[in-house]
Amino acid sequence: MWTTEQGIDRLREAGCKITSQRIAIVRALEGRKDHPSAETIYGEVLRLHPSMSIATIYGTLKMMAKVNLVKVLSIDDRRVYFDPNTNNHGHYLCEKCGRLFDLDHIDASDLKTIRLSPDDHSSVLRFELFAYGICSSCQAGEKLKERYLG
């Protein structure tokens, strides 16, 4: 994981100008373990930066993705989520409550040898493992409902 300072440096090295908006966005993402949407970050940054535009959020996040400060998760068909943890790890989406969990216990290192076919040499720059299901707390809720209502 990166600090705000490292994030800013990475953007500067990529040739970006360091504006107060960008600092605020980087700071909002620093050290997070969740997977905010553009809208979520917008809402948070807006408190300290009331004139911030959603277009600036999208632009900065696109830059941050380019310099690997965030990963872009297309895990559902509604919107995109941003993950400041760019280490290899999978994600689990609960299809009931919509919460998104990390799958840190997957060792995907053996998947680095992915090939389209045994003799193909397409480069695999990154990969994503998405799992879908009903999380344990939603399952508990279902069981309670069955017990008292069903």
Next chain:
Amino acid sequence: MWTTEQGIDRLREAGCKITSQRIAIVRALEGRKDHPSAETIYGEVLRLHPSMSIATIYGTLKMMAKVNLVKVLSIDDRRVYFDPNTNNHGHYLCEKCGRLFDLDHIDASDLKTIRLSPDDHSSVLRFELFAYGICSSCQAGEKLKERYLG
């Protein structure tokens, strides 16, 4: 993989009425190895069914996903793709040409034991492995360019 007849039966069993539109959509997807978008299917079905509405395409595809005739792939942030091959397999997106390839050589069976944490029992109903990179034919193109232009 399923045949048109099996697909229709599966929809009927789920309580759907079998309309000529649905037959056309199921037929358009039967046996495909690619990953068409709703728009692509719409374009194809339109030839034989000129009054078909895109809303019908979306509705039928949603039903087909529910009865596991297609998988919904949220592999990029632009749109959703439909995969009539519902067997476990991964996907590879070339970020240069945008083509989507199957990864049949991944044995993901060991991933069935995915857990959010060692003692968690969230159910994993399905998972998707998405890899991103530059495919070998795009790489070849780059090399040629370098050789003659760079």
Next chain:
DNA sequence: TTATATGCAAAGTTTTTGCAATGAC
């Protein structure tokens, strides 16, 4: 000084929805 970034609003894309008419069972 100069090129890049910002904020705003408008436009673009994909997908969903409401509803009257239609058609399957």
Next chain:
DNA sequence: GTCATTGCAAAAACTTTGCATATAA
């Protein structure tokens, strides 16, 4: 005959774009 489905158009949701203004370097 009944109720789900269709087609249409409009709406919704998310993201991008164009442009005048502002600002970092």
